[in-house]
Amino acid sequence: ARLSAARYGKDNVRVYKVHKDKETGVHTVTEMTVCCLLEGEIETSYTVADNSVVVATDSIKNTIYIKAKENPVDPPELFASILGAHFLDTYKHIHKANVMIKVHRWTRMVIDDKPHPHSFLRDGEETRNVKAVITRDSIHLTSNITGLTVLKSTGSAFHSFLRDEFTTLPEVWDRILSTDVDCSWTWKTFANLAAVQKDVALFNKAWTDARTITMRTFANDDSASVQATMYKMAEEILEAAPEVEKASYKLPNKHYFDIDLSWYKGTKNTGADAEVVAPQSGPNGLIFCEVSRS
Numbered sequence: 568a569r570l571s572a573a574r575y576g577k578d579n580v581r582v583y584k585v586h587k588d589k590e591t592g593v594h595t596v597t598e599m600t601v602c603c604l605l606e607g608e609i610e611t612s613y614t615v616a617d618n619s620v621v622v623a624t625d626s627i628k629n630t631i632y633i634k635a636k637e638n639p640v641d642p643p644e645l646f647a648s649i650l651g652a653h654f655l656d657t658y659k660h661i662h663k664a665n666v667m668i669k670v671h672r673w674t675r676m677v678i679d680d681k682p683h684p685h686s687f688l689r690d691g692e693e694t695r696n697v698k699a700v701i702t703r704d705s706i707h708l709t710s711n712i713t714g715l716t717v718l719k720s721t722g723s724a725f726h727s728f729l730r731d732e733f734t735t736l737p738e739v740w741d742r743i744l745s746t747d748v749d750c751s752w753t754w755k756t757f758a759n760l761a762a763v764q765k766d767v768a769l770f771n772k773a774w775t776d777a778r779t780i781t782m783r784t785f786a787n788d789d790s791a792s793v794q795a796t797m798y799k800m801a802e803e804i805l806e807a808a809p810e811v812e813k814a815s816y817k818l819p820n821k822h823y824f825d826i827d828l829s830w831y832k833g834t835k836n837t838g839a840d841a842e843v844v845a846p847q848s849g850p851n852g853l854i855f856c857e858v859s860r861s
């Protein structure tokens with residue numbers, strides 16, 4: 568037998584960082600969960616118990632804290648690149664760093680119509696995520712939004728689909744549509760950290776655009792299917808971000824089924840009369856797409 572792949576590091580490193588503006592007294596907080604996995608000439612630590620090549624995962628955790636102290640943690644695309652580049656610069660036997668960051672929401676409270684200087688709320692378990700793969704000659708970045716749960720109460724249909732002896736689903740022209748958005752966009756390859764720093768303004772703009780595009784198209788599209796609507800969203804992300812090479816979605820179709828109440832005094836509650844509806848935990852549709860530049 569031989570070692571055919573290996574990477575190791577620290578997962579679930581929770582980091583909070585606060586920026587305190589001295590002039591205005593306004594605090595800005597970031598909370599993230601970091602995973603950092605290293606690859607390189609580490610085979611002997613697996614095959615012959617040679618720990619001399621091991622940067623301890625505890626040291627990786629310590630490094631995450633120090634780099635968060637020394638550097639901006641926003642945008643996460645930049646911080647992930649800084650962190651990954653550190654390991655390659657510091658350890659000549661490490662040749663690749665995989666850095667995954669999940670940024671949690673702390674949205675500034677608005678109290679009496681005023682943004683509060685140091686109070687925030689967790690308005691959803693949605694996270695902004697980055698996966699960075701750093702080598703000595705490239706930085707590959709993929710950004711992501713996940714956990715943004717949306718619903719529309721109309722403006723969605725699904726009909727004219729293939730019908731055969733396995734088909735029982737009625738055609739529908741007006742349905743509830745709900746999903747948990749998982750949207751990713753993959754950047755052009757960056758040559759190095761300097762190239763990422765040069766384009767630093769692109770990352771927050773792309774995240775804002777992807778989030779806005781997703782909700783606007785979800786809301787406004789007269790949806791013929793999950794497939795058709797998500798394709799439009801992905802196309803719009805590519806139009807908004809020229810430095811993004813491809814955009815993808817993974818969308819569960821979280822079904823809401825009509826409840827027939829006609830047994831009770833002939834109560835009309837199906838189709839156009841549906842008001843009380845049964846949200847389903849499963850089964851659920853699961854629809855993927857990836858859209859690239861032609």
Ligand SMILES: O=c1[nH]c(=O)c2nn[nH]c2[nH]1
Nearest residue numbers: 725791792793794820852
């Ligand atoms: O939007 C939808 N796409 C599908 O492929 C599907 N299948 N059943 N319901 C569906 N709704």
